[in-house]
Amino acid sequence: xxxxxxxxxxxxxxxxxxxxxxxxxxxxxxxxxxxxxxxxxxxxxxxxxxxxxxxxxxxxxxxxxxxxxxxxxxxxxxxxxxxxxxxxxxxxxxxxxxxxxxxxxxxxxxxxxxxxxxxxxxxxxxxxxxxxxxxxxxxxxxxxxxxxx
Amino acid sequence: xxxxxxxxxxxxxxxxxxxxxxxxxxxxxxxxxxxxxxxxxxxxxxxxxxxxxxxxxxxxxxxxxxxxxxxxxxxxxxxxxxxxxxxxxxxxxxxxxxxxxxxxxxxxxxxxxxxxxxxxxxxxxxxxxxxxxxxxxxxxxxxxxxxxxxxxxxxxxxxxxxxxxxxxxxxxxxxxxxxxxxxxxxxxxxxxxxxxxxxxxxxxxxxxxxxxxxxxxxxxxxxxxxxxxxxxxxxxxxxxxxxxxxxxxxxxxxxxxxxxxxxxxxxxxxxxxxxxxxxxxxxxxxxxxxxxxxxxxxxxxxxxxxxxxxxxxxxxxxxxxxxxxxxxxxxxxxxxxxxxxxxxxxxxxxxxxxxxxxxxxxxxxxxxxxxxxxxxxxxxxxxxxxxxxxxxxxxxxxxxxxxxxxxxxxxxxxxxxxxxxxxxxx
Numbered sequence: 396x397x398x399x400x401x402x403x404x405x406x407x408x409x410x411x412x413x414x415x416x417x418x419x420x421x422x423x424x425x426x427x428x429x430x431x432x433x434x435x436x437x438x439x440x441x442x443x444x445x446x447x448x449x450x451x452x453x454x455x456x457x458x459x460x461x462x463x464x465x466x467x468x469x470x471x472x473x474x475x476x477x478x479x480x481x482x483x484x485x486x487x488x489x490x491x492x493x494x495x496x497x498x499x500x501x502x503x504x505x506x507x508x509x510x511x512x513x514x515x516x517x518x519x520x521x522x523x524x525x526x527x528x529x530x531x532x533x534x535x536x537x538x539x540x541x542x543x544x
Numbered sequence: 545x546x547x548x549x550x551x552x553x554x555x556x557x558x559x560x561x562x563x564x565x566x567x568x569x570x571x572x573x574x575x576x577x578x579x580x581x582x583x584x585x586x587x588x589x590x591x592x593x594x595x596x597x598x599x600x601x602x603x604x605x606x607x608x609x610x611x612x613x614x615x616x617x618x619x620x621x622x623x624x625x626x627x628x629x630x631x632x633x634x635x636x637x638x639x640x641x642x643x644x645x646x647x648x649x650x651x652x653x654x655x656x657x658x659x660x661x662x663x664x665x666x667x668x669x670x671x672x673x674x675x676x677x678x679x680x681x682x683x684x685x686x687x688x689x690x691x692x693x694x695x696x697x698x699x700x701x702x703x704x705x706x707x708x709x710x711x712x713x714x715x716x717x718x719x720x721x722x723x724x725x726x727x728x729x730x731x732x733x734x735x736x737x738x739x740x741x742x743x744x745x746x747x748x749x750x751x752x753x754x755x756x757x758x759x760x761x762x763x764x765x766x767x768x769x770x771x772x773x774x775x776x777x778x779x780x781x782x783x784x785x786x787x788x789x790x791x792x793x794x795x796x797x798x799x800x801x802x803x804x805x806x807x808x809x810x811x812x813x814x815x816x817x818x819x820x821x822x823x824x825x826x827x828x829x830x831x832x833x834x835x836x837x838x839x840x841x842x843x844x845x846x847x848x849x850x851x852x853x854x855x856x857x858x859x860x861x862x863x864x865x866x867x868x869x870x871x872x873x874x875x876x877x878x879x880x881x882x883x884x885x886x887x888x889x890x891x892x893x894x895x896x897x898x899x900x901x902x903x904x905x906x907x908x909x910x911x912x913x914x915x916x917x918x919x920x921x922x923x924x925x926x927x928x929x930x931x932x933x934x935x936x937x938x939x940x941x942x943x944x945x946x947x948x949x950x951x952x953x954x955x956x957x958x959x960x961x962x963x964x965x966x967x968x969x970x
Binding site for chain 1: 574575903904905906907910911914915921922923927930936937961965966968
């Protein structure tokens with residue numbers, strides 16, 4: 396039995412590969428600011444730390460456990476925000492949230508989001524938006540606790 | 545004892561006839577016929593329940609235990625007839641059967657009544673305080689844990705728990721050490737909502753009796769799946785939700801031994817639970833009304849009575865036999881899929897939870913949903929048990945009286961395919 400096209404989009408290879416490889420997955424010791432977020436409906440959690448150089452994000456590290464969507468999202472976030480300023484990261488975050496909550500009516504654009512457009516399929520699955528958002532909410536919370544925030 | 549229940553299963557023709565009673569089973573989900581394996585979260589409703597509720601609302605709806613008009617009198621009679629029917633279904637008396645919103649509300653009612661007793665001269669017999677112990681188990685639903693945590697905090701009593709082994713089975717060897725002379729309450733689930741396996745009720749009750757502790761039985765997963773008799777089980781309290789018993793939402797049951805209910809102060813207070821009220825104080829009605837403040841959900845009560853009549857029409861021994869067969873089929877089928885760990889061993893109802901190694905429960909659930917198969921994913925409101933088993937989440941499939949072998953096989957095939965699909969992540 397072949398999965399539906401929505402399902403195939405949701406769980407495309409890029410998502411499964413990122414979920415498996417997990418760019419940025421590792422110890423967050425020494426990474427400040429940090430945030431720990433939990434999805435209370437499933438108990439999934441993430442600890443995400445940011446290393447800042449001035450107002451620029453040098454590197455993101457995270458660890459935790461969760462579904463393929465949440466793990467892939469954390470992995471894609473890591474590559475995407477590295478090197479961007481806090482303000483740029485906040486803009487990405489706002490757009491990402493808007494698209495995820497759009498119930499399939501908006502899409503991430505490839506020029507800005509690169510491989511993370513693979514997460515476009517999530518917005519059709521209302522119950523999974525929180526999974527995709529987990530790492531992003533952790534990033535938002537961490538940046539809110541940045542020294543100059 | 546459950547193992548003495550006659551295994552009289554339903555025939556294929558029986559199940560086909562039952563399926564015709566559940567309109568939702570004709571629905572299609574994601575292009576597939578719905579395979580509903582989430583009855584432990586909430587059961588679907590047969591026509592008999594929907595009709596009873598609708599018929600009541602169309603013809604006889606009125607507030608009960610107040611007013612003197614004809615509809616009010618008829619509604620009150622139907623409300624109390626329903627209480628008698630539900631009481632009889634669980635081997636209780638009507639005046640021992642209290643309506644609550646659901647099982648969570650019922651457990652909170654007990655817990656808050658006990659803490660009210662702890663600050664009351666009139667109801668002091670049931671008071672709890674420092675030095676007293678409340679015991680629950682490591683495999684409870686949060687609804688049978690957090691109210692006791694809170695009760696312990698309010699009264700200064702100590703909360704203890706009976707641990708489980710690596711399979712989630714209660715460690716009976718520890719029972720005498722955990723439940724002792726200080727134990728005032730022993731609260732546990734008859735059937736675990738995660739493992740689907742039965743607790744050794746008679747051993748636990750015997751120990752509670754030996755030390756004079758009250759027994760609170762969470763019967764949410766037992767009442768829909770097994771013949772259930774509060775007298776045979778010899779428990780002091782039993783709670784369950786109507787919506788898991790093919791009844792409406794918003795109605796649940798607290799069974800309490802009569803003399804205990806009489807000794808308990810109210811939790812919620814207000815209209816309908818009093819005799820005489822002055823500006824300074826109030827006299828309370830006897831149970832069950834003492835615990836039923838406010839306007840009651842009458843149509844839901846009527847619907848729940850229709851649900852128990854429906855199940856009686858099938859026969860709970862046959863419902864149990866059917867559930868057990870499905871539970872075994874699911875558990876043994878899952879065990880054959882590489883990477884699957886079935887949670888829990890031993891006698892089970894039609895409920896099984898499992899972990900697919902390296903794949904998150906949400907992902908498995910999404911794969912199944914894509915084929916119209918509805919299962920529960922997550923911690924099932926039992927975080928301590930999952931933590932003890934080394935898991936964050938699991939997938940739970942729970943069968944109902946309308947579930948077929950064919951549906952179980954479709955579920956098993958889907959899990960096997962999910963294992964293959966997510967292989968690259970593992």
